[in-house]
Amino acid sequence: MTATYKRILLKLSGEALMGEDSHGINHAIMKRIVAEVSEVNKLGVEIAIVVGGGNIFRGMTSTKDGIERVTADYMGMLATVMNALALQDAMKQGGLIPRIQSALRMEQVVEPYIRGRAMRYLKEGRVVIFAAGTGNPFFTTDTAAALRGMEMNVDIVLKATKVDGIYTSDPKINSEATRFQKITFNEAIAKNLQVMDATALTLCRDQKLPLNVFSIFKAGALKRVVMGEDEGTLVTV
Numbered sequence: 115m116t117a118t119y120k121r122i123l124l125k126l127s128g129e130a131l132m133g134e135d136s137h138g139i140n141h142a143i144m145k146r147i148v149a150e151v152s153e154v155n156k157l158g159v160e161i162a163i164v165v166g167g168g169n170i171f172r173g174m175t176s177t178k179d180g181i182e183r184v185t186a187d188y189m190g191m192l193a194t195v196m197n198a199l200a201l202q203d204a205m206k207q208g209g210l211i212p213r214i215q216s217a218l219r220m221e222q223v224v225e226p227y228i229r230g231r232a233m234r235y236l237k238e239g240r241v242v243i244f245a246a247g248t249g250n251p252f253f254t255t256d257t258a259a260a261l262r263g264m265e266m267n268v269d270i271v272l273k274a275t276k277v278d279g280i281y282t283s284d285p286k287i288n289s290e291a292t293r294f295q296k297i298t299f300n301e302a303i304a305k306n307l308q309v310m311d312a313t314a315l316t317l318c319r320d321q322k323l324p325l326n327v328f329s330i331f332k333a334g335a336l337k338r339v340v341m342g343e344d345e346g347t348l349v350t351v
């Protein structure tokens with residue numbers, strides 16, 4: 115079996131890591147996600163991951179509690195490092211060889227982001243987990259996924275989330291919403307579909323880097339996307 119996409123950037127939503135729990139990391143879910151990643155790794159696909167932090171801390175919502183935005187954003191980035199460490203641990207237990215690189219320096223815990231080294235890890239079949247988003251406040255891990263995807267020269271960015279694609283409106287709120295099989299970046303931006311932030315969509319559009327949004331809870335979905343099968347929503351220029 116030959117994969118359509120040889121090198122991918124997988125954006126793992128922090129919220130997906132909590133499963134049905136109200137916050138934190140659900141270890142059974144984490145194990146399932148690792149099994150899905152492992153299946154694709156065995157196909158010889160090079161995998162880079164950007165992990166979110168929404169299951170632990172989000173900058174925007176915490177400013178309502180009186181925390182300064184920049185401080186809250188750094189807290190959010192630190193939350194992604196915690197998720198990355200948990201993911202790394204689960205991956206090791208699942209037989210993968212993960213390496214974390216962080217956009218914020220904390221050498222005792224994880225190595226810093228070094229593009230050339232990350233590229234080498236990918237070629238060696240290691241799974242590179244990018245933590246701490248872009249390293250800058252006022253951004254999101256969606257934007258980090260687009261940015262690292264471009265830097266790693268991936269074939270596609272895959273946003274693994276709790277819903278099985280991009281809908282006409284949030285399917286968790288509107289049960290009448292319908293799913294797009296395909297959509298262009300310009301349509302997604304113009305319709306203000308909230309599944310991915312506009313900065314990330316714009317970056318992918320400008321670099322002609324395709325994006326697929328799919329459910330990480332659907333067994334085998336990641337592999338189907340990588341094989342170029344009809345799964346989730348494909349976003350192109």
Ligand SMILES: Nc1ncnc2c1ncn2[C@@H]1O[C@H](COP(=O)(O)OP(=O)(O)OP(=O)(O)O)[C@@H](O)[C@H]1O
Nearest residue numbers: 127128129166167168275280281283284307308309
């Ligand atoms: N038009 C839409 N189509 C699909 N999902 C949508 C749409 N509008 C809003 N959503 C919501 O967007 C969510 C996807 O965002 P998700 O929580 O995965 O990303 P995130 O905020 O980047 O991640 P994190 O949890 O790490 O902060 C879905 O769970 C869905 O409820």
Ligand SMILES: O=c1ccn([C@@H]2O[C@H](COP(=O)(O)O)[C@@H](O)[C@H]2O)c(=O)[nH]1
Nearest residue numbers: 166167173187190191247248253254255
């Ligand atoms: O580049 C970045 C990435 C993230 N943040 C902050 O982290 C949290 C968690 O990230 P999610 O993308 O929501 O999962 C986010 O709410 C921001 O506060 C950041 O500042 N810069």
